[in-house]
Amino acid sequence: MGYPHPIHSSETPVLSTHFGVHEARTYAGWVARGGYEALRKALTMTPEQIVDEVKASGLRGRGGAGFPTGLKWSFMPKDDGKPHYLCCNADESEPGTFKDREILRWTPHALIEGCAIGALAIRAEVSYIYIRGEYTEPYHILQAAVDEAYAAGALGPNALGSGKRLEVFVHRGAGAYICGEETALMNSLEGRRGNPRIKPPFPAVSGLFGQPTTINNVETLAAVPHILNRGAAWYAGLCLGNPKSTGTKLISVCGHVQRPGTYEITMGLPMRELIYDACGGMLPGRTLKAVIPGGSSVPIMTPAEVDACVTDYEGIAAQGSLLGSGGMIVMDDSTDIVYQIMRLARFYAHESCAQCTNCREGTGWTTRILERIVRGEGKASDLDLLMDLAENMTGKTICVLSDSCATPVVSGIQKFRADFEAYLSGARAPALVGV
Amino acid sequence: MTVHETESHEPVFVGETLARLEALAPRYPTRMALLLPALWMVQEARGWVSDGAIHEVAALLELTPAYVRGVITFYTMYHTHPVGRHFIQVCTTSPCNLCGAEDVARALLEHTGCGELGTTSPDGRFTVMEVECLGACGFATPLIIDDDFIEGVTAAGVPAVLARYT
């Protein structure tokens, strides 16, 4: 549902069915809603059977990369005698993205159950849910749910009486966007600076504590119980667009729409329908200027691209952007897009871990140029310089934070050049930067 | 390595707090993994992480103070200086920025008396920090005050929010 709003007819509530229902947070309330049946079922299945079911569903990673979940699970070694770990990435911090937060605070047991099933699939006993430090309310709710699940025997040395050990531990982050990058998250969980690691080795070979590890997003894992309950075919059938994009997707919409919130759509819903129908469209008297559809790291879309776009992995890619995390930032014609791009660059400069030269220095430099342009001190050559720096920041670092900083700058200059030129020529009055 | 005495520090990890930390130890194969949880406990107990606490945590987890300091400074939520009685984090990243977050931040500075970001109000009541995306973009503008997550704050609504914190 488009929490905090009622279900809209354009939506397909699966994960979001119980958002806003306080009782669903409790163990009893969750069981009354069919909870833990999927885990019971999974406990009778072999890891291969679980993996095959998830593969058949077409579920793809909901954190941003869209990698097929079943395939990722199948990379985990068999009979290697090592401990395996499941990490749940609840470090939701991509600007514009707040969909996992609703799962964490409204249906924590869906996530716990998904973790337990995922752990069975990859032959792990221990799952860690790494939740960002700023999510104080979701943390307390999630921890309470985990405690209840242990008390009820759903977790522990004899999960649901199966004789199998399934542990779920909640681990709090402490303020670092980059810890949403999977290897940075592992470093952080190990008690280190959250620096992304060089790959290879990939987590399935050497991940958390040097052991084979799978890391999945909250929404991905929360979808798994539904797939086991209702079958892969049902999930794969939820598709309005490209058959490679199946199921439902939580899209958190923010910015200049009438009803910002977290909407659950069937993959392939036209983006226009989401923005103009489900979200109620623009604020009175305003028109659409731009949309960043998948969290701040993806290219900015123009209204024409939005109109032509269906909301799934392939559909958004066809319009030159990415579905990413499903964090949709909508900007109307009142938006100073140069200022907002500056503000995004500042975000990445603030969050750069400092390892790679291009990112450490490039994000800061990019920000300072954009700030200068906004202050009215831009030079004609600045746009070319920004584009060249963006090239030097793209595809050259350990992780993609550097690329993410470059992306809105490049797409912004390409698609909204006139806005930049207005600052450069003095046609637009300089603005104050920051608070 | 020469180790000098640091300022007097009343240990955090005694009695129940120590027991709470050690209860977490079996969750992880290393002691280092207890670092973030331990620092959270320090901050919960003292409001900030002092030099003395850094040394205490380092000794407890068999790490060096420099290592612990490197980790602390990576994360934005640990305070290495004392802060006001109530610590306010206000998000001004683009999605909230579009919806007037900077006005909210300015209102906070004005009504708390802090004047500047990162400083503590003269009465010691508040410290206001501008932070990056709090992950509640649909509920602009969100604040975190101490442990409370507050959604949908407007500049006009700031005095009413502050009134709840004495």
Add this chain to the structure above:
Amino acid sequence: MSTELLTVTIDGVPVQVAKGTPMIEAAKMAGIIVPHYCYHPSLPSPAVCRMCLVQVEKMPKLVPACVTPVADGQVIHVHSPEAIKAREGVLEFLLINHPLDCPICDQAGECELQDFVFQGGRANSRYTEPKRYNPVEDFGPDILYVANRCILCTRCVRFMENVAEQPVLNVSERGDRAFIGIDESQRLDHPWAGNVVDLCPVGSLISKDFLHKARAWDLDGTASVCTGCTQGCNITIDTRDDIVVRLRPRPNLEVNRHFICDTGRADYRWMNRGDRAEAPLIREGATLRATGWDAAVARLSALVRDVTGPVVLLSGGRASCEALGWTARLLGEKQLTAAMQVPLGSEEPIGSIPDLALRAERSANLEGARMLGLAGDWDAAVRAAGAAGLVVVLDVHLSDADAVTVAGAQLLVQLTTVADPRLTNAELILPITSVVESQGVLVNRDRRAQRVLPARPAPGMARAAWWVAAEAWAASAPGREAPATASQAFQALEAFGGLSHTDLGFSGRTVGSSPAGVAR
């Protein structure tokens, strides 16, 4: 590493390298240096500086050569337009917050940032914003951190964490606010900490001892061996106008990898002593008179020939194999008691590298003396000196107590760099070169024979000890010919199997079998 060989082509040069070799090392074998900062062969690679990105055919993105092992048949381009552009980009990024204070920076002239910018950087920076500023910090007894020059390569952090195993340095903060941090309560005073100065590719970590002492281009470097202990770390002696101003580690993977300890690093002031013995002094009644070498050698030869009773040779730890061997040969027809002085200190291992430590036995050529049979019990030898017919002290600084005993000898000869004022009753005081003024061989504890080369000229008339001894030996009987060079002098010593200096090369060679208890 497996011995399986792979063939790769790097900038058109085919090379065969062992499987598992990183591209950056494979390129070295092809004679190509891939510019780099964070990579160091003795440290784990974090691949963070992004300087070593190279283009590999059939790979979509540039790859870091430091952490990517080669694959068979790969075609690698270090100097493709794309790789060059990427490097130029990194250099520009590194320079935006770098102060360009090269004129007052100790690293200038041996700075990897300077070098690579000169080779492949932009002529002008496009950066017009203010630069980051952080104050200089005092990290330890000999180390300053100039944060503004730091390029965050983290070699120093990794050295302390992974090699010294004492992580007192960290990366603090994030993004372009990051710097190398230390806890205020701790100091960078590990016995091997000084290596961070050498590891630092720029002038960010600098030695207080060397601060503003010389410009790199005014220095002459000489390959040598540290004389501080039996480890025998390979070093480079840097001199400016014939004054030794700095010792640096010289890589030798078998002995000291890329490191030396701080004790060895600081042990150079004796090399510059101004109170050197400069002319042979020969006894004439109650006084010592300066003379030429012909007279001095003749007197030495006669003394040895005429001596009655036992002979004692007391040598210092820096005496080379040539000096020891030829002095012993000169004295060899007599009943000889010989010992080498071995000062003792604490053993200070580097940390994670096995077989690398500042050794308790602070005597560089102890093993050489042992192999020559000249390392008897020191105290017994000193006691014997009191009753000996002749005592030769060879480049040794005696304790006061030992000096009293030795001064009581019937007949005393000093072969020395500095005349010992407590032994002025000597018959001869012969000025010799120090170990940094002559060629010679020292044998370390693992029986690795290693060469030292002259880093500064001999003062006055000083000659190598082996030359003095050999000349006297040749003069003492007809038909004897003294060796003309140090190499010949070494080659003539049976204990070392006839090896010449050339055979030893610049990284030495193991001679004889390893002594008991030393695994190699």
